[in-house]
Amino acid sequence: MKNQGDVSRRAVLAGIGSTALLTGLSGRAQAAGNVFRIGAPNTITGAAGVFGTGVQNTIIEMAKRLNAAGGAGGHTFEVFAEDTQTLPEPALLAARKLIEVNEVKALLGVYSSPEALAIIPASNAADVVLMHTGAAPKLAADNTEGLGFQFYPSSQSIGFVLNQIVTKEGYERPVTLTLTNDASIGNSTSFHKYWAEQTGSEPEDIRYQPNQPNYRSELQQALLANPDVIILNGYEPDATIIMKQLYELGNTARVIAPEFAVTTRLIEALGPELVEDTIVYRFVPNSDSAAYTLFDEVYQAAMDAPGSANTYAAIAYDEMNLVALALELDPAISTGAELADAIHKVCGPDGEPCNSFAEGKELIAGGATVLNYLGASGPCDFDDQGRTPGNFGVSEVKSGEYVFAYGIVFED
Amino acid sequence: MFYANLAMSGLVQGLLLATLALSVSLCFSVAKFTNAATGDFMTVGAYVVVAIQAVTGGSLMLGVLGSCIVTALISLLAYWLLFRHLAHVSPIMSLVASVGLALFLRSVLSLFAGHEQYAIDYPIARAINFHGFLIVPIDLWVALASVALLALVFAVLYLTPIGLQVRALADNRDLARAAGIRSRGVMIVLWSLIGIVSAVGGTIIGIKTVVIPDIGWNLLLPGFAAAILGGLGNPLGAVIAAILLGICQELSTPMVGFVYKTIFSFAVLIAVLIWKPEGLFGRVEQVR
Numbered sequence: 001m002k003n004q005g006d007v008s009r010r011a012v013l014a015g016i017g018s019t020a021l022l023t024g025l026s027g028r029a030q031a032a033g034n035v036f037r038i039g040a041p042n043t044i045t046g047a048a049g050v051f052g053t054g055v056q057n058t059i060i061e062m063a064k065r066l067n068a069a070g071g072a073g074g075h076t077f078e079v080f081a082e083d084t085q086t087l088p089e090p091a092l093l094a095a096r097k098l099i100e101v102n103e104v105k106a107l108l109g110v111y112s113s114p115e116a117l118a119i120i121p122a123s124n125a126a127d128v129v130l131m132h133t134g135a136a137p138k139l140a141a142d143n144t145e146g147l148g149f150q151f152y153p154s155s156q157s158i159g160f161v162l163n164q165i166v167t168k169e170g171y172e173r174p175v176t177l178t179l180t181n182d183a184s185i186g187n188s189t190s191f192h193k194y195w196a197e198q199t200g201s202e203p204e205d206i207r208y209q210p211n212q213p214n215y216r217s218e219l220q221q222a223l224l225a226n227p228d229v230i231i232l233n234g235y236e237p238d239a240t241i242i243m244k245q246l247y248e249l250g251n252t253a254r255v256i257a258p259e260f261a262v263t264t265r266l267i268e269a270l271g272p273e274l275v276e277d278t279i280v281y282r283f284v285p286n287s288d289s290a291a292y293t294l295f296d297e298v299y300q301a302a303m304d305a306p307g308s309a310n311t312y313a314a315i316a317y318d319e320m321n322l323v324a325l326a327l328e329l330d331p332a333i334s335t336g337a338e339l340a341d342a343i344h345k346v347c348g349p350d351g352e353p354c355n356s357f358a359e360g361k362e363l364i365a366g367g368a369t370v371l372n373y374l375g376a377s378g379p380c381d382f383d384d385q386g387r388t389p390g391n392f393g394v395s396e397v398k399s400g401e402y403v404f405a406y407g408i409v410f411e412d
Numbered sequence: 413m414f415y416a417n418l419a420m421s422g423l424v425q426g427l428l429l430a431t432l433a434l435s436v437s438l439c440f441s442v443a444k445f446t447n448a449a450t451g452d453f454m455t456v457g458a459y460v461v462v463a464i465q466a467v468t469g470g471s472l473m474l475g476v477l478g479s480c481i482v483t484a485l486i487s488l489l490a491y492w493l494l495f496r497h498l499a500h501v502s503p504i505m506s507l508v509a510s511v512g513l514a515l516f517l518r519s520v521l522s523l524f525a526g527h528e529q530y531a532i533d534y535p536i537a538r539a540i541n542f543h544g545f546l547i548v549p550i551d552l553w554v555a556l557a558s559v560a561l562l563a564l565v566f567a568v569l570y571l572t573p574i575g576l577q578v579r580a581l582a583d584n585r586d587l588a589r590a591a592g593i594r595s596r597g598v599m600i601v602l603w604s605l606i607g608i609v610s611a612v613g614g615t616i617i618g619i620k621t622v623v624i625p626d627i628g629w630n631l632l633l634p635g636f637a638a639a640i641l642g643g644l645g646n647p648l649g650a651v652i653a654a655i656l657l658g659i660c661q662e663l664s665t666p667m668v669g670f671v672y673k674t675i676f677s678f679a680v681l682i683a684v685l686i687w688k689p690e691g692l693f694g695r696v697e698q699v700r
Contacts, residue, residue: 270531
């Protein structure tokens with residue numbers, strides 16, 4: 001099984017090279033027609049570095065392909081790539097540079113809640129569309145200009161899913177271990193809300209800081225509550241340390257964690273015994289769709305790996321298609337607000353269905369004014385706050401492999 | 413027993429920081445600057461262990477030995493190519509250069525090893541339970557390795573002729589030179605020691621956590637804090653301060669919570685420095 005975002009150094013270097021190449025080509029294209037500038041501030045390094053290169057290369061590959069096909073609505077695409085280091089401050093600096101120096105009209109592939117929360121005030125002020133995979137509740141509240149599009153299910157839906165898993169498995173004494181960032185706190189808070197509504201009790205919540213070499217005190221406190229299940233809301237590096245130290249301290253409670261925390265690399269590092277029976281939930285892309293097949297081909301070309309290696313790249317693929325379809329629908333777009341409005345028109349559930357930019361272009365040429373783009377990552381149906389629903393898959397780790405158990409659909 | 417376990421957690425935390433603080437303090441004692449690349453020397457040490465384990469099929473002992481050699485060589489190279497040329501100008505220049513060296517080392521590691529995490533292979537075992545007091549076997553080994561490392565460093569410093577020269581240079585550079593002590597030989601020993609301490613420290617941190625390009629850098633500030641608290645330039649003080657800070661930090665968690673425990677340890681640092689500006693074990697003339 002290949003890990004999500006498991007990329008080689010060659011792929012990283014290829015990505016850097018192709019960014020420069022595309023910029024050069026676009027420079028020549030600029031003289032021939034309108035250029036639509038896209039910013040790609042992605043997690044090339046840092047905690048989510050395993051995903052960022054695939055996301056960025058997908059955006060670049062899509063821009064190349066769209067340009068080769070004649071562009072969208074008379075526009076060709078120019079991509080400006082930056083590394084956010086998976087940290088909010090560098091992400092904001094990168095976004096500011098992209099907005100103020102490169103004059104991009106949309107920021108694509110922004111990964112985490114802290115990064116998106118840092119960027120959204122700047123993108124709102126500059127009238128720039130922001131497409132991200134953050135989950136923090138504040139992202140919807142901060143989407144005051146309607147320029148934000150949240151492709152990853154919200155913390156509310158993750159809390160719902162966690163409550164469904166705990167209830168379905170019959171656990172009665174959950175404890176949450178929560179990394180101190182907006183998304184993780186949002187996920188735990190949402191779970192606590194659902195759990196309290198259902199049982200009237202409040203589980204113990206232990207919050208921990210990132211980049212600590214030792215979590216023994218935190219885990220000791222968690223184990224004092226005698227939990228029968230531990231919900232871990234964090235990321236791969238801290239999850240690896242915590243899973244190891246939980247085992248060392250004699251934990252027998254089952255652990256529930258997201259797939260970006262309990263990764264195949266974590267399992268390899270700790271060995272199957274330590275991770276056996278861990279429950280892993282993940283955002284499930286629309287892998288049976290025609291769009292996913294097309295994405296898979298793009299990802300193979302960009303990264304020399306199957307699309308299943310990186311769910312976030314499927315999202316980036318959809319982001320590029322939506323921007324292109326919006327420009328095809330309204331070639332006169334000149335502001336971020338107009339772009340956001342057009343994006344809503346090409347992905348609403350009431351439009352004519354299409355699975356790709358090429359299909360959508362044909363429909364628009366045939367007179368369609370509202371489309372329903374069905375993406376590789378999901379239905380891409382955004383509400384007024386820029387949120388889209390998502391489906392989740394729940395797996396169990398058995399002998400070092402994920403074994404799919406059941407799916408959960410969010411119902412508010 | 414709850415507080416005993418917290419204290420044990422603090423001891424482990426302190427030992428993890430102790431090697432870093434020791435390395436910082438060793439450098440300051442003779443070279444007279446704060447080496448911001450210390451954390452990244454440790455990161456290099458951890459990566460070398462991972463690489464050697466991958467080649468040899470998992471031998472931790474070979475990994476540590478190889479890491480000591482490679483990291484000591486890199487440390488010597490840093491002295492020879494960089495810090496040697498800055499020895500006669502303001503220590504601030506060496507500090508700035510060490511920040512640049514830190515970034516360079518991290519970038520090279522990122523380029524060749526990527527940003528994915530690696531793990532140092534060791535037998536993970538359940539804690540031994542003594543009536544509720546938990547001792548994790550790997551923590552015992554960490555403690556033993558730390559003590560052995562400290563013994564080695566202090567044996568070199570206090571039981572060998574070259575150690576005497578190191579201490580003489582640290583005490584009074586001009587007087588030591590007037591007595592015929594050649595600083596170059598001392599510096600070679602010093603930077604080799606810094607490399608070895610960093611290699612062992614990197615291995616310990618890699619074992620307890622995961623090996624990523626940022627592991628050393630993430631611990632640099634707490635390591636600096638311990639070195640300052642112990643009295644900059646006092647290796648034994650740095651180690652004791654690291655352990656005290658670790659224990660204070662973990663024992664504070666029932667009062668301040670887990671999120672603010674790091675802040676508490678820095679508050680202790682500030683309070684001690686207001687009371688004793690030279691640090692717990694520093695001498696007044698060292699901070700003039």
